[in-house]
Amino acid sequence: MHMHSRADVVDTVSRLFQALDSHDWHTIEGLTVDIVDVGYPSKEAGPARMSRNDLVSELxxxxxxxxxxxxLVGGCVVDLIGDDGARARVDVCVTHVIDTLTPPSWTIGVQYDIRLLRVxxxxxxxxxxxxxxxxxxxxALQAEARKRAA
Structure with a gap:
């Protein structure tokens, strides 16, 4: 099956966000290149180039x-670049919950810009x-989650 279409890019992006919520580390490993450039809102040090294994360890x-x-993934705008590249711009509403804290949730609205390669x-x-x-x-959920996960 050839994955050339914008729909295939959207599927990959959707799988990533679902895997994050279900802690499906194997899927995340399968969806990323060996060395990935990563920047996401809760990453305290900002964007970094890291190995796939380091990324999963950090998550x-x-x-x-x-x-x-x-x-919660909203619109996903895909631009195909050449024969084997793509860029997906995605709106995501990320809700984090620790049910023992008051208030128990922290929500952020994020625009992701994701670069993909067809392999x-x-x-x-x-x-x-x-x-x-x-x-x-x-x-405060951010710091508490790091403590609880340690």
Missing amino acids: KRFLPGFSATHH VDRWVIQGTTSRTLYEEGNR
Whole structure:
């Protein structure tokens, strides 16, 4: 099956965000290149070039500390670049919950810019940058999640 279409790029992006919420590290590994450029809102040091293994290790030290996270993916605008590149711009509302805290949630609205590469029959993620548009709720969840995941 050849994955040339914009729909295939949207599918890859959707799988990434669902895998983050379900802590499906194997899927995340399969959706990324060996060395990925990563920038996301809760990444304290800002964007970094890191190995796929380091990325997954970092996610494991953060996401499991929440009672739940929910990445609600809105519009995804895809531009195909040449024969094997793509760019997806995605609006995501990310809700983080720790049900023992008051208030129990922290929500951020984020615009992601994701670069993808077509490798044989699938799209993989080369890099992401993000811009936070708003946040509301209890920002202390971020530090508490790191403690709980440790």
